[in-house]
Amino acid sequence: MIMSCVxxxxxLSGSGKTTLAKAVIKExxxxxxxxILLDGDQLREVLGADQNLSSNHSRTARLQLAMTYxxxxxxxxxxxxxxxxxxxxxxxxxxxWNRKNLLNYIEVYLKVPISELIKRDPKKIYKKYEEGKxxxxxxLDLEVDEPVNPNILLEYDxxxxxxxxxxxxxxxxKEKNKLF
Numbered sequence: 001m002i003m004s005c006v007x008x009x010x011x012l013s014g015s016g017k018t019t020l021a022k023a024v025i026k027e028x029x030x031x032x033x034x035x036i037l038l039d040g041d042q043l044r045e046v047l048g049a050d051q052n053l054s055s056n057h058s059r060t061a062r063l064q065l066a067m068t069y070x071x072x073x074x075x076x077x078x079x080x081x082x083x084x085x086x087x088x089x090x091x092x093x094x095x096x097w098n099r100k101n102l103l104n105y106i107e108v109y110l111k112v113p114i115s116e117l118i119k120r121d122p123k124k125i126y127k128k129y130e131e132g133k134x135x136x137x138x139x140l141d142l143e144v145d146e147p148v149n150p151n152i153l154l155e156y157d158x159x160x161x162x163x164x165x166x167x168x169x170x171x172x173x174k175e176k177n178k179l180f
Contacts, residue, residue, distance in 0.1 A: 004077045005173055006102045007035075009086045010147060011110030012139040013125050014117040016162070017086035020110065020154075023166035024084050028173070033082055040087030043069060057136035059091075059143070066094045074101055090144035106172055109150040114139060116156055 007024060009017045018039050028035045047068065066089035073083050098105055117139070118126045128134040129141070136142045147153075151172055154165050 003104045004080045005104040006073045007084045007106045009108045014120040015110040015112040021084045021086035023162045027166045027170040035082035038085040092145040107150040108152045109147045112156040
């Protein structure tokens with residue numbers, strides 16, 4: 001019997017979390033595994049955390065929101081739902097809680113240098129930070145905790161495709177569920 005799984009994809013803004021999460025959902029569907037995608041941007045909107053950006057992006061607010069995501073994943077996983085979540089949530093408290101409380105947890109860390117993230121900047125977050133229009137930017141003026149011993153560490157490499165990364169995650173999923 002396959003136990004539900006939480007695939008937690010983390011990395012800084014612009015690292016490719018959502019793109020990878022969508023590719024993982026596609027790979028899971030190929031092996032007849034249904035999963036839901038929880039995206040940090042959408043979750044913030046649904047939970048009303050985007051209403052006051054200056055206070056809601058502080059370390060305390062971000063940590064509280066990330067813990068809400070973790071508890072939501074726990075509830076859904078208990079209902080035998082596979083979850084793929086893409087969120088920054090780079091706090092040691094979150095990583096530790098997830099490892100302790102989420103059964104069949106797979107932590108994926110997209111490690112991309114700030115210089116590359118600034119080039120990509122799809123939401124213009126880094127540009128707005130440089131212009132002084134935004135603060136509390138993870139990895140810049142907001143300290144983050146890189147995951148310690150993630151199940152999968154994907155370090156930036158121009159030649160590495162999203163499909164390759166998604167298949168690597170699927171391989172760990174299969175191993176955890178004893179599917180070969």
